[in-house]
Amino acid sequence: MAGNTSTPGASVVSRALAVLSAFDEDHRSLSLTRLARRARLPVPTTYRIASELVDGGALTRRTSGEYVIGRRLWDIGLLAPVQxxxxxxxxxxxxxxxxxxxxxxxxxxxxxxxxxxxxxxxxxxxxxxxxxxxxxxxxxxxxxxxxxxxxxxxxxxxxxxxxxxxxxxxxxxxxxxxxxxxxxxxxxxxxxxxxxxxxxxxxxxxxxxxxxxxxxxxxxxxxxxxxxxxxxxxxxxxxxxxxxxxxxxxxxxxxxxxx
Amino acid sequence: MAGNTSTPGASVVSRALAVLSAFDEDHRSLSLTRLARRARLPVPTTYRIASELVDGGALTRRTSGEYVIGRRLWDIGLLAPVQxxxxxxxxxxxxxxxxxxxxxxxxxxxxxxxxxxxxxxxxxxxxxxxxxxxxxxxxxxxxxxxxxxxxxxxxxxxxxxxxxxxxxxxxxxxxxxxxxxxxxxxxxxxxxxxxxxxxxxxxxxxxxxxxxxxxxxxxxxxxxxxxxxxxxxxxxxxxxxxxxxxxxxxxxxxxxxxx
DNA sequence: ACTTTTCCTTTCACTCAGTGGAAGCCTAGC
DNA sequence: GCTAGGCTTCCACTGAGTGAAAGGAAAAGT
Structure with missing residues (x-):
């Protein structure tokens, strides 16, 4: 990404994947703060990335403010050739x-x-x-x-x-x-x-x-x-x-x- | 992303999602060139993003060189609350x-x-x-x-x-x-x-x-x-x-x- | 009712991560 | 042997990304 980062070397894509990987079976729904903590990213950075993922349908934001995996990602994930x-x-x-x-x-x-x-x-x-x-x-x-x-x-x-x-x-x-x-x-x-x-x-x-x-x-x-x-x-x-x-x-x- | 872009305003995250969205039921496996064409991105850009997605397990590269959706994305996609x-x-x-x-x-x-x-x-x-x-x-x-x-x-x-x-x-x-x-x-x-x-x-x-x-x-x-x-x-x-x-x-x- | 805490969102000065044309390489087809 | 097409690397250029800080809104505690 651009300058001013606390962890040089981490790309935007890797951060976006960190955000998505923060979800697992025991964490299907996460608030912004928890999401940031689990992805090990600053809150504003997480917020910006998560917002873009919501725009792209990869995440969905509940009325409660919690993020969950979006339908678009369900669609794409099912295309994986897993056995x-x-x-x-x-x-x-x-x-x-x-x-x-x-x-x-x-x-x-x-x-x-x-x-x-x-x-x-x-x-x-x-x-x-x-x-x-x-x-x-x-x-x-x-x-x-x-x-x-x-x-x-x-x-x-x-x-x-x-x-x-x-x-x-x-x-x-x-x-x-x-x-x-x-x-x-x-x-x-x-x-x-x-x-x-x-x-x-x-x-x-x-x-x-x-x-x-x-x-x-x-x-x-x-x-x-x-x-x-x-x-x-x-x-x-x-x-x-x-x-x-x-x-x-x-x-x-x-x-x-x-x- | 950084300067020198042909389409200012498009973020890295949106481009990464475009790469993932290039896959569908009729295109479960894509070569780099076709992936770039479907994502409407220059080949080197697609290459870089796809490589990062492969690193993160979101995509997998076959020995033939073709990209397919990776297991990590299958995992994550299944967490979506789809009915x-x-x-x-x-x-x-x-x-x-x-x-x-x-x-x-x-x-x-x-x-x-x-x-x-x-x-x-x-x-x-x-x-x-x-x-x-x-x-x-x-x-x-x-x-x-x-x-x-x-x-x-x-x-x-x-x-x-x-x-x-x-x-x-x-x-x-x-x-x-x-x-x-x-x-x-x-x-x-x-x-x-x-x-x-x-x-x-x-x-x-x-x-x-x-x-x-x-x-x-x-x-x-x-x-x-x-x-x-x-x-x-x-x-x-x-x-x-x-x-x-x-x-x-x-x-x-x-x-x-x-x- | 008031304070404290916590979480969400926006702002903004700083700068390096991202860009993509061009070139090099390799393989496949003719 | 030559051409075409795809994959990968290079690199000069610059604006997209960063995150501390601050502002707000809402919940929890006193």
């Missing part, structure tokens, strides 16, 4: 799985040392579920997370094992215990959690394998209130769906079009 | 509707004189469907579009009636004929299309009404290969789901949480 092939292929299987189990269904991939949720179909509202599409959660406390954890490269595993943060009283925080669980995941072909992320929610998950039938590209999971009763049934349903997705990924898939 | 209440409430009903009909299911709202698709569950791949979440299509050529058209304010209706663009040989392009169809939609409570948007695809749609039971807030539709056979069955299923969504919108809904 479109996988999501398109998996979509019908997720629907089937949901129909068969009535549980919340998740499709997730690993993004560095975190789980990134690509798709979700909500099930029974009485089971609490924190993750939505776009959410990132730690690898050790969710079903899909443990699957992706078990098949992650060694350096990522070490990184994640070094930071097993407690989320609930049931979260596994011992590296040794987690290693044993991951061994079992690889042996049995599925992972489970019991209130390790959220009290009142348990989950089961299985890996989705790529064309070679080896590499794990994603994880498929369900969240239920209690796993003891029908663990076998859920795991079977998950495995059937995961196999189907894997097979479809191998087959050439035509693009679908129309209204 | 989150409606989408959350409608989601389980869409799943049910899909399970019952096996057709592609759509949830859409009107955005000025266009249909904006909020949710989609893909059905049988053999029926071609062009719309995805975030798509905007004209009001006159789709099922959900006609419903939203029929219940739009007069000025919007006039605007849309003045530009009935032909999409396929079956698209209704006569304002008089469209008015008659809209009358029928209001009378019968549902709309249909027959290959008016895409050859090989027909659709049926119904309105979703707000708490007052009058105001139409959204439209619910299905896309199938042929409507003649089971129009009645589909319309009934649609109406049941739409009623359910409308009722749930009235009821206080708790937020769901967990992994």
């Amino acid at each position: 479109t092939g996988l999501r398109q292929t998996a979509s019908p299987f997720l629907t089937d799985l949901h129909a068969a189990t009535r549980a919340t269904v998740h499709l997730a991939i690993r993004d560095r040392a975190q789980v990134l949720y690509l798709e979700r179909i909500s099930g029974n509202a009485s089971v609490p579920v924190v993750s939505t599409v776009g959410s990132r959660l730690p690898l050790h406390s969710t079903g899909v997370g443990k699957v992706l954890f078990a098949y992650a490269p060694t350096n990522i595993q070490e990184e994640a094992l070094a930071s097993l943060a407690r989320v609930t009283p049931y979260t596994v925080t011992s590296a040794a215990q987690m290693r044993r669980q991951l061994d079992r995941v690889r042996r049995d072909g599925y992972a489970t959690t019991s209130e390790e992320m959220t009290l009142g929610a348990c989950s089961a998950a299985v890996p989705i394998r790529a064309a070679d039938g080896e590499t794990v590209v994603a994880a498929l999971g369900v969240v239920v209130a209690d796993l003891r009763r029908d663990r076998a049934r859920l795991v079977t349903a998950l495995q059937v769906a995961a196999q189907g997705i894997g097979r479809s990924l191998r087959a050439p898939h035509r693009r679908s079009r129309v209204d | 989150t209440g409606l989408r959350q409430t409608a989601s389980p009903f869409l799943t049910d509707l899909h399970a019952a009909t096996r057709a592609t299911v759509h949830l859409a709202i009107r955005d000025r004189a266009q249909v904006l698709y909020l949710e989609r569950i893909s059905g049988n791949a053999s029926v071609p469907v062009v719309s995805t979440v975030g798509s905007r299509l004209p009001l006159h050529s789709t099922g959900v579009g006609k419903v939203l058209f029929a219940y739009a304010p007069t000025n919007i209706q006039e605007e849309a009636l003045a530009s009935l663009a032909r999409v396929t040989p079956y698209t209704v392009t006569s304002a008089a004929q469209m008015r008659r169809q809209l009358d029928r939609v209001r009378r019968d409570g549902y709309a249909t299309t027959s290959e008016e948007m895409t050859l090989g695809a027909c659709s049926a749609a119904v309105p979703i009404r707000a708490a007052d039971g009058e105001t139409v807030v959204a439209a619910l539709g299905v896309v199938v290969a042929d409507l003649r056979r089971d129009r009645a069955r589909l319309v009934t299923a649609l109406q049941v789901a739409a009623q359910g969504i409308g009722r749930s919108l009235r009821a206080p809904h708790r937020r769901s949480r967990v992994d």
Whole structure:
């Protein structure tokens, strides 16, 4: 930008991105002052940039004065090629799985040392579920997370094992215990959690394998209130769906079009 | 920005937004030159801005050199409060509707004189469907579009009636004929299309009404290969789901949480 | 009712970040 | 071998961007 800056070297574009990046799942709505604090920019600078972003539709200003992400950015963001092939292929299987189990269904991939949720179909509202599409959660406390954890490269595993943060009283925080669980995941072909992320929610998950039938590209999971009763049934349903997705990924898939 | 500009008055932020806005559904991937042309900016300027956006994760550069929207922007875009209440409430009903009909299911709202698709569950791949979440299509050529058209304010209706663009040989392009169809939609409570948007695809749609039971807030539709056979069955299923969504919108809904 | 605090917005003197034509480079096509 | 087109770097020029300071408006505290 022009002169008189306190942090030379920072471009306007990088500042605008800092403003946008100040928003996250726990901060979907921010006042000017908080926005400036989170973006680490002076208030007047933030104000000017935010105003321009509002003009461009990238941000919206509520009547309360708070800023939220704008519809224009929603539009543009949806154009990002985030595993479109996988999501398109998996979509019908997720629907089937949901129909068969009535549980919340998740499709997730690993993004560095975190789980990134690509798709979700909500099930029974009485089971609490924190993750939505776009959410990132730690690898050790969710079903899909443990699957992706078990098949992650060694350096990522070490990184994640070094930071097993407690989320609930049931979260596994011992590296040794987690290693044993991951061994079992690889042996049995599925992972489970019991209130390790959220009290009142348990989950089961299985890996989705790529064309070679080896590499794990994603994880498929369900969240239920209690796993003891029908663990076998859920795991079977998950495995059937995961196999189907894997097979479809191998087959050439035509693009679908129309209204 | 600094001096020497050919278009004084345009800020860096507005230029960066122009670069991002150069992407749309038909241009998800752009070379530098095309990006510059679409953003109406000189190539070196576009190059510099795009490079900064890549640094910030807002854009990604493919090995081919083409730019695409980056994952960071996907993350941020998903935080936009685009009818989150409606989408959350409608989601389980869409799943049910899909399970019952096996057709592609759509949830859409009107955005000025266009249909904006909020949710989609893909059905049988053999029926071609062009719309995805975030798509905007004209009001006159789709099922959900006609419903939203029929219940739009007069000025919007006039605007849309003045530009009935032909999409396929079956698209209704006569304002008089469209008015008659809209009358029928209001009378019968549902709309249909027959290959008016895409050859090989027909659709049926119904309105979703707000708490007052009058105001139409959204439209619910299905896309199938042929409507003649089971129009009645589909319309009934649609109406049941739409009623359910409308009722749930009235009821206080708790937020769901967990992994 | 008065004071204090906090947040939003505007102003303005200062100056360096941004600009884009031109040139160099590389690759693809003929 | 030559031409065309796209990508990247260079660099002289300058006005867009900066942010402390101050002014206002509104909420919180006394």
